[in-house]
Amino acid sequence: MRSDSGLSVGQRFRQLRETRFGAFVPVMLALIAIWIYFGIAEPAFLSPRNFYFLFMQSAVVGTLAVGITLVLLLGDIDLSAAATAGVCAAVLAVLIVMGIPGPLACLAAMLTGIILGFVQGWLVAYVGIPSFVVTLAGLLGFQGLMLKILGAQGAVNMRDPFVRSLTTVSLPPMLGWAVAIVCIVVFAVVVLRRQSQRRQRGVELESALALWGQIGFFALILLAVVMTLNSYKGVPLLVILLVGLTALLGWITTSTPFGRSLYAVGGNAESARRVGMNVNYIRIAAFAIVGLMAAVAGILGASRYASVSFNAFAGGPLLLEAIGAAVIGGTSLFGGRGSVWNAILGALVIGSLGNGLDLSGASAADKLMFSGAILLLAVAIDALSRAGSTQQR
Amino acid sequence: MSSTAAVVGHQSPPAHLQVTGIGKSFGGVEALREVDFEVARGEVMALVGDNGAGKSTLMKVLAGAIAADQGSFRMDGEPVSVATPLDATALGIQIVYQDLALCENLDVSANLSLGAEPLKPGWTFLPRFLRPIDEIEMEVKAKAAIDRLQVRTLRSVRAKVGGLSGGQRQAIAIARAVGAESSVVLLDEPTAALGVAQTRQVLDVVKRLRDTGHAVVYISHNLRDIFEVADRICVLRHGANVATWRTSDTTPDEIVVAMTRGLEEGSDDAI
Ligand SMILES: Nc1ncnc2c1ncn2[C@@H]1O[C@H](COP(=O)(O)OP(=O)(O)OP(=O)(O)O)[C@@H](O)[C@H]1O
Ligand SMILES: [Mg+2]
Numbered sequence: 001m002r003s004d005s006g007l008s009v010g011q012r013f014r015q016l017r018e019t020r021f022g023a024f025v026p027v028m029l030a031l032i033a034i035w036i037y038f039g040i041a042e043p044a045f046l047s048p049r050n051f052y053f054l055f056m057q058s059a060v061v062g063t064l065a066v067g068i069t070l071v072l073l074l075g076d077i078d079l080s081a082a083a084t085a086g087v088c089a090a091v092l093a094v095l096i097v098m099g100i101p102g103p104l105a106c107l108a109a110m111l112t113g114i115i116l117g118f119v120q121g122w123l124v125a126y127v128g129i130p131s132f133v134v135t136l137a138g139l140l141g142f143q144g145l146m147l148k149i150l151g152a153q154g155a156v157n158m159r160d161p162f163v164r165s166l167t168t169v170s171l172p173p174m175l176g177w178a179v180a181i182v183c184i185v186v187f188a189v190v191v192l193r194r195q196s197q198r199r200q201r202g203v204e205l206e207s208a209l210a211l212w213g214q215i216g217f218f219a220l221i222l223l224a225v226v227m228t229l230n231s232y233k234g235v236p237l238l239v240i241l242l243v244g245l246t247a248l249l250g251w252i253t254t255s256t257p258f259g260r261s262l263y264a265v266g267g268n269a270e271s272a273r274r275v276g277m278n279v280n281y282i283r284i285a286a287f288a289i290v291g292l293m294a295a296v297a298g299i300l301g302a303s304r305y306a307s308v309s310f311n312a313f314a315g316g317p318l319l320l321e322a323i324g325a326a327v328i329g330g331t332s333l334f335g336g337r338g339s340v341w342n343a344i345l346g347a348l349v350i351g352s353l354g355n356g357l358d359l360s361g362a363s364a365a366d367k368l369m370f371s372g373a374i375l376l377l378a379v380a381i382d383a384l385s386r387a388g389s390t391q392q393r
Numbered sequence: 394m395s396s397t398a399a400v401v402g403h404q405s406p407p408a409h410l411q412v413t414g415i416g417k418s419f420g421g422v423e424a425l426r427e428v429d430f431e432v433a434r435g436e437v438m439a440l441v442g443d444n445g446a447g448k449s450t451l452m453k454v455l456a457g458a459i460a461a462d463q464g465s466f467r468m469d470g471e472p473v474s475v476a477t478p479l480d481a482t483a484l485g486i487q488i489v490y491q492d493l494a495l496c497e498n499l500d501v502s503a504n505l506s507l508g509a510e511p512l513k514p515g516w517t518f519l520p521r522f523l524r525p526i527d528e529i530e531m532e533v534k535a536k537a538a539i540d541r542l543q544v545r546t547l548r549s550v551r552a553k554v555g556g557l558s559g560g561q562r563q564a565i566a567i568a569r570a571v572g573a574e575s576s577v578v579l580l581d582e583p584t585a586a587l588g589v590a591q592t593r594q595v596l597d598v599v600k601r602l603r604d605t606g607h608a609v610v611y612i613s614h615n616l617r618d619i620f621e622v623a624d625r626i627c628v629l630r631h632g633a634n635v636a637t638w639r640t641s642d643t644t645p646d647e648i649v650v651a652m653t654r655g656l657e658e659g660s661d662d663a664i
Contacts (some may be wrong), residue, residue, distance in 0.1 A: 194529075203532045204549060252526075257510050258522040260499075264507055267496035272496050274458045275508030276479040336498035 022328050023338075030374075034349060038356035045356055048232040055229070056167065058351030059084075059238050060301045064322035065329070065343035066246050067293025070253070070286045071218075072326055073262045076124065076131035078287065080116075080138030081294045081322060086313030087142045088113045089298035090149040092163070094307040095157035102162030110295040116142065117291020121284035131287075140384025143314045143342070155309035158302045166324040167303040168239065170234035179240065180226040184219045191215055238300065242344070245296065249289075249340045262286060266335030323377050325350050349374065404435035408467070409608040410455070410486070410577050414522055417450055417463035424450040425461070426633045432577065432608040437599055437642075439623035440612045447632040449491050450614050452579050455610075456488040478661035482509075485576035489583050491612075493566040494508075497555035499546070502528075502535035504554055538572035539565070543594055546633050559586035571598060578602055579610045584618065596622050616645045630655055 010184040038045040064081050071078045088109040095105035120138050126132045150156055158164065171179065191214055198205050229235045253259035261282050273279050302308045312318075329346030331338025353374060357367045399592040408431035417425040424447045440448050453459045457478045466473050468484055475481050481488075495504050503510075511530040512521070535550040544564045547557070554562060570578055580599065584592040597624050600623045602609050613619055618638060619626060628635040628651045635651045 002650045053451050059654065197529055201533055203529055203536065204551060217607050254524065255525050255528075257512070257526060260503065260507075260510060260526065261522075263499060263503075267498035268494065271494035271496055271507070274456070274478050274490065276482060277508055336496070 023342060024345065027329050027342055030377075031345060031349050031352065034352045034356065035076045038352070041360045042356065044388035045359055048228045050355065050359070051228050052069040052236070054348070054351050054355050055239055056304065057237060057355060058347045059167075059242050060297050060304065060324055061291055061318065061321045062242055062344050062347035062352060063245070063297040063300060063317070065325035065347050066249060066340045067290040067297070067309075068322055069326045069329075069331050069338055069340050069343045070249070070289050071131065072331045072333060073253070073266045073268045073335060073338055074237075074283060074286055076283070076286070077135065077333070078117075078120070078138075078290050079319060080120065080142055081135075081290055081297075082313055083139045083146065084113055084116050084291055084294035085144035085298035085301060086146040086282065087116065087120070087149065087309070088295035089302040089308040089313060090146045090156070092302055093158055094149055095161045096158070096163070097156060101162040105160070105201075105385070106163065106299055109299055110292055113291040113295025114288050114294075115291070117120065117288040117294070118284060120291075121287025124287065125280035139319070143310075146314065147310055150308065150310060154311075155307055157307045158291065159306075161356060163299065163303045164306065165237070165303075166300060167236070167238045168235040170229075171237065171240070171391075173230040173234050176230050176235040179235070180222045184222055187218050188215045206276055210325040223233060226295070238304075241300075243255070245293075246340050249293075253340060256287070260280070263336055266337075268336075291317045321350050321371075322347075323370065327379060341346055399628075403544075404604075405550070406436060407470075408432065409434045409469060411467045411470075412455065413467075414466055415451065415454055416462045417447075417454060417459065418426055418462060424632050425454070427458075427630070428464070428629070428634055430455075430627060430634075431504070432610050433604055434576065434608050436607050436624040436663045437603050437609045437611050437622050439543060439619045439626040440629065441614075441616075441619065441626060441630035441648060441652055442609055442635075446629040448651075449581055452581050452612065452634075453490075455481070455577075455579055456486055456490075458490075475648060482573075485574065486579065487570040487572045487573050487575040487577065488579040489563075489566045489581055491581040491585075493562055495554050495562055498639055500551045500553050501539070501557075502550040504551075504565060505538055505572060506531045507569075509573070518538065518638055534572065535568075538568040541571070542568050542598065544568075560588060563587055564591065567595060567598065571602065573642070575607065577608045581612045582614070584613060592618070616648060619648075620645060622650045628652055643661070 016048050035046070044050060064085060067178075068078055068081055091112045092109040095108055096102060100108070116138070120131075120134050123129050123134045147154060191211060195206060197212055220380070226235055228237070251259075253262060261272060261277045264277060265279055265282055269279055272282075298308075298313070301312060305312055326338070326343045326344035327333060327346070328349050329338070329342030329344070331342060331346075350371065353371055354367060357370060397479065413429045415428040415430070416423075420563060428447070428451060430440075430451060438452070438650050442448050454461045454464075455475070457480050458476045459612050460476050466475050473480075475486070496507065499507070503570070511534065512524045512528045515529045516524040530637060532550050539547060539550060542564050547561055547564070554565065557565070564582060567580070567583050570580070580595075584595050587595060599609055599611055603622075603624075611619070611622060611627040623638055623641060625637055626643065626648060627637040628648060630652060635655055637646070
């Protein structure tokens with residue numbers, strides 16, 4: 001290893017991005033910049049109450065974005081995710097109106113999502129239709145399906161206490177702190193144990209700075225979030241659910257052979273095939289997982305708006321925000337690069353923009369143009385920072 | 394080439410991997426026509442031919458990456474079927490593809506274990522593809538494989554392959570094939586992107602594989618390298634066999650003629 005003294009800022013930035021947590025940096029910076037800007041322009045933006053609503057608002061987009069990240073990793077796209085969420089929410093609503101208990105109806109909605117994703121994945125993998133076309137057809141078809149299920153009025157109220165509780169319950173402050181501290185301890189133990197195992201086996205170690213930086217950073221963020229939320233209503237159950245789901249998918253994508261194969265197929269599908277990976281199964285599984293995440297998003301949406309309406313899911317804004325969130329998070333549209341955690345940050349960026357512009361009384365026109373500009377900026381930063389490190393893509 | 398096969402029988406070591414009558418068409422292009430090929434343990438079989446002669450296609454067929462339209466496989470005399478890459482791996486066939494088949498978005502150690510990631514012990518309640526990968530074991534193996542090839546310029550096994558030079562990538566592809574358990578190693582132009590010193594390393598690796606009882610197939614356009622390492626040389630032309638020579642019984646000129654014009658009238662040196 002040579003010393004780092006002679007490196008330019010650009011090189012340092014690139015080095016940083018190559019590390020395990022480096023991919024967070026650009027989104028993180030963007031998020032902080034947005035918060036500072038709106039914090040100055042509109043002090044109410046930084047109030048605990050507003051953050052609480054920010055997290056709640058971003059949850060549905062975040063859930064969808066996390067799911068979509070999986071197919072983006074493959075180099076595919078899912079344009080039907082929001083419509084799938086709509087169909088699943090409609091199934092949920094209708095089942096509950098029929099008197100089926102909430103938890104059971106949620107399972108049925110999730111199963112619906114998995115089936116819709118599976119069918120689309122099968123069409124992409126085995127029939128060989130580009131995912132763009134399959135899911136565009138899905139987008140149209142599922143919106144129609146949703147209308148059919150909801151019936152003529154196009155909206156059903158959601159009064160089921162179980163479903164409502166998903167987005168209305170918050171943890172008592174003490175429990176919030178306890179969860180945060182347990183998470184920090186577990187994180188620290190995992191990181192430190194990995195380091196000691198690396199030392200034992202004599203492989204490259206992470207620098208002490210990176211090691212403690214990770215732990216400190218994680219602890220700082222978690223404690224800050226819990227403190228902010230506790231000074232309003234407490235940590236929402238929704239946030240715990242979303243973070244838990246993301247952690248699970250994050251672990252699957254980075255640490256298991258299945259996750260590795262997602263990246264491999266996205267990087268070079270032919271190579272993946274030649275080392276014996278079943279590319280078709282992997283595609284179908286990824287689409288099925290998006291379907292499942294879309295169903296979860298549908299359930300959360302139904303719970304949050306206390307109703308299932310055509311307009312909440314159809315039309316496009318939800319889908320575009322979800323894809324935008326994944327891309328702003330740094331997930332490549334060409335496949336092979338990205339992470340589910342970044343999708344959450346991307347969703348917060350989009351949510352913060354919407355929320356901040358609302359607070360400062362911006363018009364719908366301003367909001368749309370602003371979001372477009374941010375999306376473009378994020379992709380441009382990504383393209384530029386990559387141009388230096390690899391030649392292609 | 395039935396006469397060739399008959400002679401090979403008593404002059405050469407018994408074939409470890411043997412294919413006969415391999416045919417493969419891509420649409421209208423007949424890439425391979427009734428090709429016979431064999432390689433024994435402890436020998437280096439060179440495969441030469443002009444561009445488009447069908448060398449890479451034959452290697453992909455042997456590695457299960459493409460399925461032949463017709464033809465049969467034998468391993469130590471037993472009929473086997475190689476329809477998928479997993480079949481080939483299970484039979485101990487490893488390959489360095491001409492296009493390397495690396496994933497540029499993954500790091501060196503991930504590429505070296507691709508498709509065969511070492512898993513942490515335990516976790517048996519999960520299906521295999523959802524068990525945690527043992528990253529440390531993976532890096533240890535990667536380091537060992539890289540060190541064996543002495544790729545001195547490679548700084549870290551955690552570097553992304555997309556940021557490496559062509560030669561470093563080639564070294565990684567070779568390390569992947571050589572590092573795995575195998576009895577047959579197929580090398581499709583492994584030195585095309587390598588410098589003089591690295592080419593020497595690869596030739597040494599090839600000799601070492603031969604000395605450890607592997608069956609090695611070596612494709613190259615560099616006849617000097619071929620005459621240095623190969624025990625036998627098989628020439629393909631327009632997707633068909635020309636003949637197979639014992640290296641000691643032939644000359645580069647004769648091979649060049651066979652590659653470009655086929656077998657000359659009156660040439661009887663082919664075994
Ligand atoms: N996937 C494919 N689709 C269509 N044609 C192919 C394909 N792969 C190979 N071919 C054709 O098969 C023939 C043999 O190709 P192959 O790659 O085996 O040649 P080669 O001997 O390896 O040549 P080189 O020395 O240039 O590597 C060529 O005519 C080529 O155009
Ligand atoms: Mg070739």
